[in-house]
Amino acid sequence: MTKIQLWSGVIMRRIAKQANIRDLILDGVDVLLARFGYRKMTMEDLARQVGIGKGTIYLHFPGKEELALAHIDRIVERLLQRLREISAGPVSPQKRIRAMLVTRVLFRFDSVAHYSQNLNDLLAAVREELLVRRRGHFENEAQEFAKVLEAGRAEGVFACPDSRSTAQLLIWSTNSMLPFNLTAAELGNRDELEERVSLLAGLLLQGLLRRPQDKVKPKKKDKTKK
Numbered sequence: 756m757t758k759i760q761l762w763s764g765v766i767m768r769r770i771a772k773q774a775n776i777r778d779l780i781l782d783g784v785d786v787l788l789a790r791f792g793y794r795k796m797t798m799e800d801l802a803r804q805v806g807i808g809k810g811t812i813y814l815h816f817p818g819k820e821e822l823a824l825a826h827i828d829r830i831v832e833r834l835l836q837r838l839r840e841i842s843a844g845p846v847s848p849q850k851r852i853r854a855m856l857v858t859r860v861l862f863r864f865d866s867v868a869h870y871s872q873n874l875n876d877l878l879a880a881v882r883e884e885l886l887v888r889r890r891g892h893f894e895n896e897a898q899e900f901a902k903v904l905e906a907g908r909a910e911g912v913f914a915c916p917d918s919r920s921t922a923q924l925l926i927w928s929t930n931s932m933l934p935f936n937l938t939a940a941e942l943g944n945r946d947e948l949e950e951r952v953s954l955l956a957g958l959l960l961q962g963l964l965r966r967p968q969d970k971v972k973p974k975k976k977d978k979t980k981k
Contacts, residue, residue, distance in 0.1 A: 776807075776811070776815065777815050777825075778829075779805050779807075780801065780805055780807075780812055780815060780816065780822070781822070781825060781826050781829055782805075783801050783804040783805040784796075784801065784822050784823065784825075784826045785826060785870075786804055787800055787801060787804060788823075788826070788870040788873055788877060789869045789870035789873070791873075792870070792873035792876045792877070793819075793823055793873065793876045793877040793880050793881075794876055794880065796819070798812055798813075798819065801822070820880065820881055820884070823877055823880065823881050824881055824884055824885065824888065827881075827885065827888075827935070828888065828892075830862075830863060830866045830867075831892045831895075833862075833866075834858070834859060834862045834863065834866075834896075835895055835896060835899070837858055837862060838855050838858065838859065838896060838899045838900075839899055841854050841855050841858060842855065842899045842900075842902050842903050847912070848903050848904070848906050848907030848910065848912050848913065849907070849912060849960055849964070851903045852900065852903055852904070852907070852925070852956075852959075852960060852963070853953075853956045853957070853960060855899065855900060855903070856925065856929055856952065856955070856956040856959065857949065857952050857953055857956055859896060859926075859929060859933075860929055860932045860933060860948065860952045861945070861948065861949060861952070863933050863934050863935070864934050864942065864945060864948055865945070867934050867935075868945070871934070871942055874934060874935075874942075878935060885935065889935075893923075893926050893930070896926055897919070897922040897923045897925075897926050898922070900921075900922035900925050900926065901918045901919045901921075901922040904918040904921055904922055904963075905918040907963075911965060912964065912965060913963045913964065913965060914963065914964065914965040914966070915963060921963070925959060928955065928959055929952060929955065929956075932948065932951065932952055932955075
């Protein structure tokens with residue numbers, strides 16, 4: 756065995772022992788999805804990209820499908836963290852809801868834009884399991900929306916007696932714009948998508964805002980009647 760091989764083995768073992776090895780592997784998946792697409796990406800390609808042995812990947816992920824699903828899970832986890840930051844922000848409930856609606860669409864778009872041409876390939880391979888996981892993804896997002904809706908309701912800003920159900924409706928209303936529901940052609944460009952989701956967010960907010968109740972005027976007595 757040559758010195759180069761020995762040194763290469765040392766480096767690979769060092770990388771494999773890093774605490775963030777799962778993230779390093781998923782970073783590699785992100786690169787290869789853009790370079791090859793899901794079907795052409797191999798475990799050997801991924802091992803070379805990360806600089807580890809193929810066996811190290813299998814210690815953390817049982818197969819290629821689980822790698823792709825974990826990649827999607829990580830996008831959603833990062834999005835959820837961003838939604839939490841917005842929901843805890845100092846601006847009005849209306850501005851927070853608008854920002855959260857726009858963010859949940861654009862964050863996903865930005866996360867897959869570099870491999871949008873290969874997106875259909877990925878979705879076709881993991882769609883069945885992804886549909887199961889999405890329920891949990893959307894439920895977690897709805898919880899963050901519900902917090903802001905409840906705060907707005909307490910302030911007299913929103914007219915939504917059931918914040919949880921209203922949050923789920925906001926999620927469903929914007930799901931049609933998510934990249935995992937669209938083909939590469941349907942995605943369009945970012946500016947167009949931002950404009951569409953902003954318009955939709957505005958319409959949804961109009962339906963949420965509390966309006967002053969019309970005062971009912973008392974009927975005048977008919978003096979002609981005794």
